[in-house]
Amino acid sequence: MAGVVKALGRWLTEAVPRGRIAAFRTLVYLFVVGDLLIFTPWVRDHATVPGALYQPLFVGRLLPLPTPTPALVSVVFWALLVLALLAATGRAPRALGWSVFLLYFEWMIIAMSYGKVDHDRFGLLVALAVLPTAGRARHGDPTRTEAGGWALRVTQIAVVCTYFLAAWAKLRFGGVEWLTGSVLARAIIRRGTELADVIAQVPGLLIAAQFGIMAFEILSPVVFLLNERWRNRAVAFFYSFHVVTFATITISFAPHLVAMASFLSLERIRPIVWVRRGLRRTDGRKRTAGPAPDQLADPAGGAP
Template sequence: MRVPRLFEKAPRERLAILRILTTGYALGFLIGYTPNLLSLTHLGPAQFAPVGPVSWMGHFIEGPLSQGALVAILALTASTGFCALFGVFYRFSGPIFAALLLFITSYRSSFGMIFHTENLLVFHLGVLALFPAADAYSYDAGRRERGDEPRLVYGAPLGLISLLTVTSYLLAGIAKLRYGGASWIDGEVLLSHIAWDNLRKLELGSIHSPLGALLCRFPSIFGPLAWLSLAFELFAPLALLGPRLARIWVASAILFHLGVALVMAIVFAYPLFGFAFLSFFSVERPARSILERFRARRLVRAV
């Protein structure tokens, strides 16, 4: 697949496929984490510390939302999510779904542990919601005619999403240097972090990484690993310079997250499975090929 340049014209199908895949992933996340979210209703008021976009809740309620209120919010989020997935009144369903998912992910981080695994997903949904991402492969597209020519209004959000993606990794690299400094570069901070994380999980009876615990016996390997992770993050903007660099960086990103999963048992599923990097590729081409094959088979059967 060809990798588009930043902010170039793109076909409406490309943005539509990105809408379908990103929204579909978000709905999967929402459904998968619903039991965990509902379990928060049993926590006491002392454990509820609203953060970020939901910090205002601390002025109105003293503890977690009731189960009924949370179920209603989850149901509304899922409903608008499915509307966004199928492009039903996307001008409204897209922004509402993005806003509700921002609320839910922020609420989930308001109980003593701030999660950052879904931040990029919420940003991507927010960008998609601001553009006509339902002009193809949607209910909305069936109600009105759209031109087939590539347009900047379909390419600009792809470039913006790509820019947000590489910026998030660049900031992570800068943070490592700012707070870790030389200790990060020589691998000491990375070793301590992996060792502490696995020890904590062992003590709590949680899932840990046997591989990570084993590697801690060989401190010398953490220097090169620290350098590799730092280089991957600091050089992220190079992915915007051309197709070959983008492919190399995306492959490095997936390998990076695979390594995190193997040595720390922490799964950043959105980038690990490639969803975070779809904006770099011409994702409409495989979809178009599949549709053409499907139509060809239907014609053969009709004959």
């Protein structure tokens, strides 16, 4: 038993390059900014909704959190926007990280306490909760960190739980009849694209797709048993699944896709280094090209 516990501990804290943490941190915090401006700006409209319509989620009742007001929503929005931009730079990872998590948590409570709860933000919320524990990290730093590895692993577990628990919810509330029902057909009628209309005309394809979705979600934890090569392929399949989902029924799962980047070797993406290299190459070309014609004047002031 002790051996199993030690093995689990090593797996949970498998060290990763600090550069990967820095890249993931920047991606997550920049997405928070984009989320406020692009994906969930409608949350600000809740500031003017009558308080009687506010039905807080369980955690909102447990704490308890205040009923949204124009002042509260504005403070959360602007504070979160500024602090997320600062956090994306990697400075003060704990102070800024915890602040962004708490503010975004409140933003989600305000967003989801009026009758609709999206499950695509679970992984992102977990990422925001654990990133402050990873400590400082610089882009391109190859030094390995167990604290950062734990933060990424916990985020990965949240991503996989999103799939697995979605399958459980389907079976819990829809039963096995979900597999042979008209779930996808209804989704296509409500928000389907032209591609979805073409697919819907193929006999039996939507039912087969529902069986495929259930199998994919139930088997998603297998990704942790794969070696790096096959794990990357599995994650690529996860992303392709969401590309098809968006192309057919326009559901993006953008927050989930950002959290799923915790599986990727993001330390290989080094935009700052690329910019510096580009500037060096440009400077090198200028030096190789030599001085411009108007710089070839005679030192005494005459023409050459």
